[in-house]
Amino acid sequence: MKTIIRFPSPVAIYARASAVGGTEHDGPLGALFDFHDQTDRFGADTWERSEEALSRTVLNLALSRAGESQDEIDLLFAGDLQNQCVASSAGCGSMGIPFCGLYGACSTSCEGLLLASLSLLASRETVRAAVVTTSHNAAAERQFRLPLEYGGQRPPTAQWTATAGGAFLLARSSEPFVKAPSPRISACLVGRAIDSGVTDGANMGAAMAPAAADTLLRFFASPDENPADYDRIVTGDLGTEGSALLSELLRENGLDLLGRHRDCGVLLFDPLKTDVHAGGSGCGCSASVLASLFLPALERGELRRILFLATGALMSPSNLLQGGTVLGIAPLIVLEGGKP
Amino acid sequence: MKTIIRFPSPVAIYARASAVGGTEHDGPLGALFDFHDQTDRFGADTWERSEEALSRTVLNLALSRAGESQDEIDLLFAGDLQNQCVASSAGCGSMGIPFCGLYGACSTSCEGLLLASLSLLASRETVRAAVVTTSHNAAAERQFRLPLEYGGQRPPTAQWTATAGGAFLLARSSEPFVKAPSPRISACLVGRAIDSGVTDGANMGAAMAPAAADTLLRFFASPDENPADYDRIVTGDLGTEGSALLSELLRENGLDLLGRHRDCGVLLFDPLKTDVHAGGSGCGCSASVLASLFLPALERGELRRILFLATGALMSPSNLLQGGTVLGIAPLIVLEGGKP
Numbered sequence: 001m002k003t004i005i006r007f008p009s010p011v012a013i014y015a016r017a018s019a020v021g022g023t024e025h026d027g028p029l030g031a032l033f034d035f036h037d038q039t040d041r042f043g044a045d046t047w048e049r050s051e052e053a054l055s056r057t058v059l060n061l062a063l064s065r066a067g068e069s070q071d072e073i074d075l076l077f078a079g080d081l082q083n084q085c086v087a088s089s090a091g092c093g094s095m096g097i098p099f100c101g102l103y104g105a106c107s108t109s110c111e112g113l114l115l116a117s118l119s120l121l122a123s124r125e126t127v128r129a130a131v132v133t134t135s136h137n138a139a140a141e142r143q144f145r146l147p148l149e150y151g152g153q154r155p156p157t158a159q160w161t162a163t164a165g166g167a168f169l170l171a172r173s174s175e176p177f178v179k180a181p182s183p184r185i186s187a188c189l190v191g192r193a194i195d196s197g198v199t200d201g202a203n204m205g206a207a208m209a210p211a212a213a214d215t216l217l218r219f220f221a222s223p224d225e226n227p228a229d230y231d232r233i234v235t236g237d238l239g240t241e242g243s244a245l246l247s248e249l250l251r252e253n254g255l256d257l258l259g260r261h262r263d264c265g266v267l268l269f270d271p272l273k274t275d276v277h278a279g280g281s282g283c284g285c286s287a288s289v290l291a292s293l294f295l296p297a298l299e300r301g302e303l304r305r306i307l308f309l310a311t312g313a314l315m316s317p318s319n320l321l322q323g324g325t326v327l328g329i330a331p332l333i334v335l336e337g338g339k340p
Numbered sequence: 341m342k343t344i345i346r347f348p349s350p351v352a353i354y355a356r357a358s359a360v361g362g363t364e365h366d367g368p369l370g371a372l373f374d375f376h377d378q379t380d381r382f383g384a385d386t387w388e389r390s391e392e393a394l395s396r397t398v399l400n401l402a403l404s405r406a407g408e409s410q411d412e413i414d415l416l417f418a419g420d421l422q423n424q425c426v427a428s429s430a431g432c433g434s435m436g437i438p439f440c441g442l443y444g445a446c447s448t449s450c451e452g453l454l455l456a457s458l459s460l461l462a463s464r465e466t467v468r469a470a471v472v473t474t475s476h477n478a479a480a481e482r483q484f485r486l487p488l489e490y491g492g493q494r495p496p497t498a499q500w501t502a503t504a505g506g507a508f509l510l511a512r513s514s515e516p517f518v519k520a521p522s523p524r525i526s527a528c529l530v531g532r533a534i535d536s537g538v539t540d541g542a543n544m545g546a547a548m549a550p551a552a553a554d555t556l557l558r559f560f561a562s563p564d565e566n567p568a569d570y571d572r573i574v575t576g577d578l579g580t581e582g583s584a585l586l587s588e589l590l591r592e593n594g595l596d597l598l599g600r601h602r603d604c605g606v607l608l609f610d611p612l613k614t615d616v617h618a619g620g621s622g623c624g625c626s627a628s629v630l631a632s633l634f635l636p637a638l639e640r641g642e643l644r645r646i647l648f649l650a651t652g653a654l655m656s657p658s659n660l661l662q663g664g665t666v667l668g669i670a671p672l673i674v675l676e677g678g679k680p
Contacts, residue, residue, distance in 0.1 A: 002414055002438055005463045046662050074342055075530055083423045085443045086656035089533050089667055093654070098342055098530035099669065100451055101443040101654070103425045111440055115455060122461035123345045190415055190438035193429050314433070314441070316426035322386050327429055329439065 003189075004222055010184035010336065011117040012173040015068075017061030018291035019054055020284070021137065021163030023276075027269045032292035033164075034061050040138065040163045047138035048082060054165045054284075055080070055091025055134045062130070062167035070095045073169070075119055077112040078132040079103050080283050081140050081161070092132045092167070106208075106237050107191065107312030108133040109166060109287040110331040114188040116170050117333075127171060134165035135282025144201070144317055157203040159239045160276035162268060166287025180339060183298040187334040191215050193314060193327045201320050204313035204328075205242025205278055211328030212238060212311050213249040219307070219332060220255055227258045231303045234294060235330070236286030236310035237265035239279030264289035286310040298337025306335050343529075344562055350524035350676065351457040352513040355408075357401030358631035359394055360624070361477065361503030363616075367609045372632035373504075374401050380478065380503045387478035388422060394505045394624075395420070395431025395474045402470070402507035410435045413509070415459055417452035418472040419443050420623050421480050421501070432472045432507070446548075446577050447531060447652030448473040449506060449627040450671040454528040456510050457673075467511060474505035475622025484541070484657055497543040499579045500616035502608060506627025520679065523638040527674040531555050533654060533667045541660050544653035544668075545582025545618055551668030552578060552651050553589040559647070559672060560595055567598045571643045574634060575670070576626030576650035577605035579619030604629035626650040638677025646675050 018033045025036035035057060037043075042053035055078070063070060076095075078088035079102035093099045104111040112131035119126055138148055140161035146152040170185075171178050194214050198207040212235050219225055227233065238246055243263045250257065264286045265279035290308060297303045314327040358373045365376035375397060377383075382393035395418070403410060416435075418428035419442035433439045444451035452471035459466055478488055480501035486492040510525075511518050534554050538547040552575050559565055567573060578586055583603050590597065604626045605619035630648060637643045654667040 003465050005465050007462075048658060049662060049664075079443060082656065083658065084445070084654065084656040086654070086659045086664070089654040089669075090656075090659060090664055093533040094535055094667065096532055099533050100455060100530060100671075101445075101669075103419060103441040103443040105424070105441075115440060115459075118462040119455075119458045121463070122347075122458040125343045125345050190440060192436060193433040193439050195434055314424065314426070314429040316422065316424040316430075318388060318423065319426045319430060322389060324389075324426070324430055327434065329429075329441075331440075 004187050004219060006187045007121055010173045010186045011120055011170050012178045012182040012184050013168050013295060014171055014178045014182045015062050015066035015169040016291040016295050017058050017065055017167045018288040019058040019165050020288055023274060024162055024164050024268060027274060029268060029293055033288060047136055051087035051134055051136035051139050052091035055087050055132060058165035058167040059092040059130060059132050062169050066169050070097055073097045073128045073130045074126045075129040077102055077116050079108040080134050081105065083143060087134055105312035105314055106281055106283050107310040107329050107331055108283045109290060110308060110310035110333055113168060113185060113333050114331055117185050120170060120172055129170045131168045133283040133287045135161050135284040137161045137163045140282060154277055155202050156277050157205060157241045158277045159204060159265060159279050159281035161282035162280045162285040164284030164288035166284060166291040181299055183295045184336045185333050186336050189215060189219050189332040191329040191331040193329045195325050195327050198326045199320060201315055201326060204281060204326060205239045206245060207313050207326035208238055208311040208328035209242040209245035209249060212246050212309055212330040215309055215330040215332050217253055217255060227260060230260055230305050230307050232262050232306040233257050233260045234306055234308045235263045237281040238263050238311055239265040241278040298335055301338035304338050308333050308335055344527050344559060346527045347461055350513045350526045351460050351510050352518045352522040352524050353508050353635060354511055354518045354522045355402045355406035355509040356631040356635050357398050357405055357507045358628040359398040359505050360628055363614060364502055364504050364608060367614060369608060369632055373628060387476055391427035391474055391476035391479050392431035395427050395472060398505040398507040399432040399470060399472050402509050406509050410437055413437045413468045413470045414466045415469040417442055417456050419448040420474050423483060427474055444669065445652035445654055446621055446623050447650040447669050447671055448623045449630060450648060450650035450673055453508060453525060453673050454671055457525050460510060460512055469510045472507045473623040473627045475501050475624040477501045477503045480622060494617055495542050496617050497545060497581045498617045499544060499605060499619050499621035501622035502620045502625040504624030504628035506624060506631040521639055523635050524676045525673050526676050529555060529559050529672040531669040531671040533669045535665050535667050538666045539660060541655055541666060544621060544666065545579045546585060547653050547666035548578055548651040548668035549582040549585035549589060552586050552649055552670040555649055555670040555672050557593055557595060567600060570600055570645050570647050572602050572646040573597050573600045574646055574648045575603045577621040578603050578651055579605040581618040638675055641678035644678050648673050648675055
């Protein structure tokens with residue numbers, strides 16, 4: 001019940017790609033991304049459609065890395081922050097692949113990776129699955145807060161929704177076309193939506209940290225699990241605020257991550273160079289950093305086992321206006337690298 | 341590749357519940373629903389929060405039918421039409437069950453049922469899965485079109501977003517607590533997002549019919565499949581407009597459904613009594629009709645095998661304003677009833 005789901009055999013991420021905008025390319029990981037557009041426009045005329053184009057671009061890049069076409073992909077999981085997830089449905093979702101739309105806010109990358117894995121394990125007919133998620137700073141600001149042109153001021157706890165996307169192609173590790181040593185998913189734990197009473201839509205770190213804590217405490221409650229077994233314990237976008245809160249919450253509950261915690265929202269930008277307040281966020285934050293930084297490190301064997309939790313703030317502006325709260329959610333996957 | 345996913349063993353829907361608003365209760369299926377609120381308010385102060393309450397209500401009803409508590413459910417799939425799917429996350433999603441948020445618009449019920457099934461087949465640790473989806477007429481009108489108070493006129497092709505919800509509890513058929521003859525899911529086919537160039541957000545039938553046709557043509561392309569093997573071929577909410585278009589599209593492609601087609605959006609209302617223009621729609625339309633009409637008929641053995649396709653219009657108002665189109669999508673499940 002509500003336990004870690006251990007895969008009977010691992011699922012490989014046999015190809016991946018990342019694409020980002022200008023600010024992200026200017027950050028410390030800039031050289032690692034597969035593609036960037038300094039203008040953030042990706043060839044489109046509106047920011048919302050820029051994100052659709054980003055969605056297609058990043059999936060096309062992953063397909064070309066694998067030497068495959070979209071016609072060979074059996075199943076696609078995708079989601080984004082735009083209302084009705086239109087960047088995904090009109091973006092990669094319009095490439096003819098059987099499609100399951102997801103809404104996990106910034107946790108979508110991990111939600112997609114775990115659902116794609118379960119689908120592959122359940123069904124022999126499903127050979128190749130794709131997972132794509134994106135976010136776009138300008139589209140997100142307009143929808144959740146205010147258009148950038150307004151020049152609204154953001155409080156220090158606010159995070160920067162990354163203009164970024166990640167695409168992942170998955171298959172059962174035993175498939176002949178999967179080249180060792182592809183990074184492999186060996187287990188997952190689905191997140192619970194946690195309500196800590198946060199009503200400040202500009203402090204997502206405070207809303208998400210309790211969800212990350214809930215997932216990690218449930219994971220490490222298993223007698224078979226210990227933080228020492230993981231080279232890194234990576235969260236998607238707690239940012240500096242949420243990361244500090246996570247430490248505090250875990251300490252109160254007797255869990256020490258032994259210095260292995262990293263956060264994609266903190267890694268994406270250098271605060272001395274780019275002021276993003278509390279760090280990066282958005283679906284594409286965790287996805288692009290996973291694709292460009294952690295998966296290559298696993299493939300090279302520099303990292304052997306990591307936990308990856310994409311953290312999402314299930315936040316509706318109209319719901320907040322009606323007195324609601326920001327929920328957090330943090331699904332988790334176990335990733336292994338090097339030779340199997 | 342992109343073939344029908346046939347389950348190695350069936351997944352049972354061992355409990356279900358439906359809940360609706362006043363207009364739906366006044367319709368021809370009114371007496372079949374488990375719960376209704378004539379005021380559409382479900383005890384809340386805003387329409388959006390009414391839908392959250394509806395979401396929790398319908399899951400609680402299904403749990404009570406099963407004699408189970410939420411703590412026994414391992415996994416929850418839910419989605420709705422509200423921006424950020426907040427009716428689901430703040431609704432049933434806040435009941436402490438590990439949660440995967442979905443966005444499939446009105447196709448969510450079927451997307452959830454197939455993903456829950458695949459999760460159960462993949463993972464022995466996952467014993468019980470829940471699928472919940474809702475829609476609310478007033479919340480949807482305000483978000484997608486205009487607040488009801490505005491008194492805007494709707495064209496004849498417009499559909500009525502149902503105030504309705506459905507909840508389903510699933511487990512592998514072999515589980516000891518699954519009582520025969522629970523209806524069983526034996527196969528599924530994931531939908532593709534189909535763009536037919538429809539730009540009229542008030543004609544979702546025209547956008548969704550090609551997607552339903554795409555799914556049915558792909559399904560019946562299999563030499564093992566024939567419409568004569570199915571007592572009913574049920575779509576979620578094509579409405580009268582979309583149903584007529586579906587017939588036409590299938591006829592052009594040489595597929596005859598032999599009079600077995602039914603549409604939940606057409607069944608939900610009696611046009612002589614309630615003018616809903618082209619019929620019902622919304623995530624809750626297919627879910628509530630499946631729960632109240634088709635699953636009981638399968639359980640009683642009156643229907644032996646049916647196809648169930650929830651049809652979704654992936655429509656974003658802002659995307660339409662920017663020149664985008666309404667995409668359709670239609671995932672499919674195969675349901676069997678009577679003695680296994």
